[in-house]
Amino acid sequence: NHQGCLTEINGLQVVPTFSPSFIRRAPRWTPIFQRAIQRAVRWFSGETLWEDPEIIINPSPEHIMHFMRELEGQRFACYDTETDGLEALLCNLRTIQFGNAKKVMVVAIRSVEDSTRQYYAHNMQDALWAAIRWGFLESNIKWIGHNAGKYDRQVMEEAFFRGGREPILGDVSRLLEPRETPRLSVDSLLLHRVADPELPHSLGFVGGYYSDVHNWKADHTATTARTDAELWKYGALDVAVNARIVPPLAQRVREKQQGLVMEWDAKMVNVCVGMHRIGIRVDQTVAKAHRKRLFEIEDMYEDLVMQRLVLLGRLAKVGYHSKGSKKGQPLFNPRSGDQV
DSSP, rough: OOOOOBBBTTTEOOOOOOOOHHHOOGGGGHHHHHHHHHHHHHHHTTTTOOOOOOEEESHHHHHHHHHHHHHHHOOOOEEEEESSSSSSSTOEEEEEEEOSSSHHHHHOSSSSSSSTOOOOGGGGHHHHHHHHIIIIIIIIOEEEEETTHHHHHHHHHHHHTTTOOOTTTTTTGGSSSSSOOOOEEEEHHHHHHHHHHSSSSHHHHHHHHOOOBBBBTSSSSSOOOOOOOHHHHHHHHHHHHHHHHHHHHHHHHHHHHHHHHHHHHHHEEEEEEEEEEEOOOHHHHHHHHHHHHHHHHHHHHHHHHHHHHHHHHHHHHHHHOOTTTTTSSSSSTTTTTTTT
């Protein structure tokens, strides 16, 4: 997430990137390295090509509708969600943010600081969700999101279905009831998978490559935000960065003539979402027995490795722990791929 992003550390301007020696060993990363150097030169010269968007926090339902109608007349708009967990079907929605590179609206549903806090009065809830539903289900807005074909889609489906209520854990039967799915024009994560299939696809990495954005993901992810203000700005910048990267990514896909691949990727994601919702029936008794058997096999091979090292006289070269609960035990860990 940090590669190529403009970062300040103790007042010093820093652009993290790969070492030249790594680039010599892995030439495919050369364009990433070159972009980072160019970005650093612009930043150190005071010529960065990034400007934070106008961020509107908790707009009224009327303002949301007005902005949605503005977005209808534009080439595309981006949206993103922030939640309190990683499982899209069971987490709680914290914010919905949408807009473009210049202007983003953030609708707060749940607070990071106080779970009982309400940002919209009870008598505004119907109008609020009516405006959001219209924008995502009925309008002609060409929505784009990063991983919105999978994660954000499921989050929004659950939000529309529950109407702000928390999920009922264990009530899996309701997961199979029909859902309203937000209209999505393109998933920008799929765009990047086609444009640069061998590179990481996180928004932090892609945003750091295709824009001069500062390192907005430096401290935490959205699920570990400490304050509401921090979460709101984080989410708004996700939308603005997404809007900046779409045009160059789309151009790359056109140049590579990979539009058909994009279509099939989107269809496969749709299948995966259905599989995720339906789930797989697992016999828990058999699963626990299998897990126990695998751990026993793992322990057996770990003991075998340590015995061989003792016979070879290698543990003395590795060294031993000198303090703590592992005092006297070898520093070598057979479960560590790096050490092996």
